[in-house]
Amino acid sequence: MRAAGLRLVTAESCTGGMVCAALTAVPGSSDVVEGGIVTYSNAMKRSHLGVSETSLATHGAVSEAVAEEMAEGARARSGADVAVSITGIAGPGGSEHKPEGRVCFAIAGPAGTHSGTQEFGAIGRAEVRQASVAHALSLLLDAAQKVAPDR
Incomplete structure (x- = not known):
C-alpha cells in the first residue's frame, strides 16, 4: 500500500477488528492505515x-x-483509497442456508x-477468524499490486 501510495480502512464484523490489528502491528503502518470500523450488529452496519x-x-x-x-461505506466515510470488509459466520452455529465458516468479503477501491x-x-x-484475516490481507495485497505491480 505504501509503494502504491494508497491509504486503507477496514470494515469488520465477524473478525472484530483482527484485520486492522494485524495491519497496525507492523511498524510504520500509520503511513497507510486510516483505521478500522467494527460493526458487529446490523444497527451498527446501518449507522x-x-x-x-x-x-x-x-x-x-x-x-x-x-x-x-x-x-x-467505510471508504466513503474515511476518505481512504481502499476498503476491505468482512461479514460472516465464524461459529459455532449457522444454518442450512448460511453454514458455519461462510464469510463474505468485499474490496472497494480505485478499480x-x-x-x-x-x-x-x-x-x-x-x-475461521484467522483464515478470514489472511484472506482479507491477500485482498489488500492484490489491490495494491494492481496499482503498483512492480513493487
Missing part, C-alpha cells in the same frame, strides 16, 4: 457504514451485497468494488 435496511432484509448480514455496502465468498467450513471459530 456507521450506511448499509441499507433493504440489503440486510433481502440478503442478510452475511452476504456479498452487504459486504460491498460495508466496504463502500471499483468486488466481492466474494469463502467457505472455510466448520473448522472452529478461531480458525
